[in-house]
Amino acid sequence: MDLFRSYLHQQRLPLTRQREVIAMALFESGEQLSVDDLADLLRERGEHVGKATIYRTLSLLVQAELAGELNFGEGFKRYELQAGEARHDHLICTSCGRVTRFVQPAVDELQAQIAAELGYTVQGRRLEIFGLCRECQAALRQPRSGGDASAAEEAAGVEIGEEGG
Numbered sequence: 001m002d003l004f005r006s007y008l009h010q011q012r013l014p015l016t017r018q019r020e021v022i023a024m025a026l027f028e029s030g031e032q033l034s035v036d037d038l039a040d041l042l043r044e045r046g047e048h049v050g051k052a053t054i055y056r057t058l059s060l061l062v063q064a065e066l067a068g069e070l071n072f073g074e075g076f077k078r079y080e081l082q083a084g085e086a087r088h089d090h091l092i093c094t095s096c097g098r099v100t101r102f103v104q105p106a107v108d109e110l111q112a113q114i115a116a117e118l119g120y121t122v123q124g125r126r127l128e129i130f131g132l133c134r135e136c137q138a139a140l141r142q143p144r145s146g147g148d149a150s151a152a153e154e155a156a157g158v159e160i161g162e163e164g165g
């Protein structure tokens with residue numbers, strides 16, 4: 001909730017009571033909830049919050065990277081708390097625009113070390129590494145037989161997926 005408050009503060013938005021109860025309901029449930037699920041849950045608690053407000057608050061939580069948006073092909077989206085997920089960083093190809101997410105615990109360790117040395121408590125991180133992806137590098141090179149991927153490159157991080165399209 002502190003992270004949500006600081007995100008809203010950055011965006012110059014207040015943490016209203018409605019935003020707070022919606023975020024708390026999602027965080028406490030630990031489940032993948034739709035807007036309708038959250039509306040029902042809040043109604044049971046005697047909180048009267050409109051679906052439009054729930055939807056807008058969930059969008060803010062997604063933008064703050066505190067919630068993940070899931071589409072299981074049900075015709076509506078579900079949302080879940082994301083704070084338990086491993087931190088990830090991004091590699092961005094400057095040629096084709098591909099965004100690759102990766103997890104590298106050494107970055108977390110380094111972050112903790114830097115924060116401790118400089119007396120900070122960490123609230124978030126944005127690490128974006130720019131470069132050329134394998135495909136774009138290959139497109140620039142003349143095709144040669146027997147290209148060998150280096151082992152060091154494979155071990156550089158745990159690739160967990162791509163964003164966008």
Ligand SMILES: [Zn+2]
Nearest residue numbers: 093096133136
């Ligand atoms: Zn590329």
